[in-house]
């Protein structure tokens with residue numbers, strides 16, 4: 631018997647509106663796909679891009695995010711606007727790494743819209759049936775898919791920092807939603823998206839210049855800098871979120887931190903060679 635593709639779908643939905651809408655669909659016995667598993671969060675603004683990328687990396691074919699209609703979020707500042715901006719951005723990032731952006735879908739569903747919830751679920755299911763299995767239908771094998779997703783996942787903190795001001799752009803209404811989409815399209819141009827992934831900076835401490843003052847270690851928000859008294863400081867690239875704080879705080883008389891763009895980061899100096907030679911002593 632021929633194998634028939636059945637999409638695996640995850641829905642991450644807000645407690646106040648979409649979850650209540652899903653509940654209404656259930657008690658009203660509206661029929662919708664059983665291929666979706668729902669996860670309740672308090673607000674669609676709580677949906678971190680890491681959740682989405684994790685789902686795709688383990689083979690989920692589609693991720694649905696449900697929130698309250700614009701203007702009806704239970705929190706301030708509105709989490710659903712944040713979810714909207716994040717979704718727009720990550721659809722483009724998905725396209726950039728070769729994933730079909732239709733695998734990610736955001737909808738507003740109120741507590742009274744049980745029928746609409748069921749209709750959206752069925753529509754998303756049908757769409758994913760035509761889109762096909764993740765990776766396979768894009769011509770990307772499993773390991774390559776994971777590697778591409780991992781590359782974006784590692785950049786999430788940096789992307790958040792880079793885009794936070796843009797994501798916090800002016801509020802919008804139900805009526806203004808279309809205009810808002812156009813606004814977001816202008817913000818996230820394809821060049822910007824490409825730069826976000828492929829030209830993300832790295833920060834590096836020049837062992838010849840570091841004088842172990844410890845300022846960068848104390849100020850780093852990610853705990854990414856290793857060091858100690860009289861020891862050359864080193865950045866752990868896996869922990870670094872590329873915020874640039876170390877570059878800003880390193881005293882200009884040392885200027886030991888370098889920002890590297892589109893060039894490899896030199897290997898860290900071995901631990902046994904980190905003892906510092908003070909300028910005055912030398």
Ligand code: SF4
Pocket residue numbers: 833849850851852853854855865869870871872873874875876877
């Ligand atoms: S850029 Fe510097 S301060 Fe920021 S996380 Fe990386 S090491 Fe820490």
Ligand code: SF4
Pocket residue numbers: 835839840841842843844845846847857863879880881884885886887
């Ligand atoms: S602030 Fe500059 S000199 Fe001080 S420990 Fe960090 S890299 Fe070295």
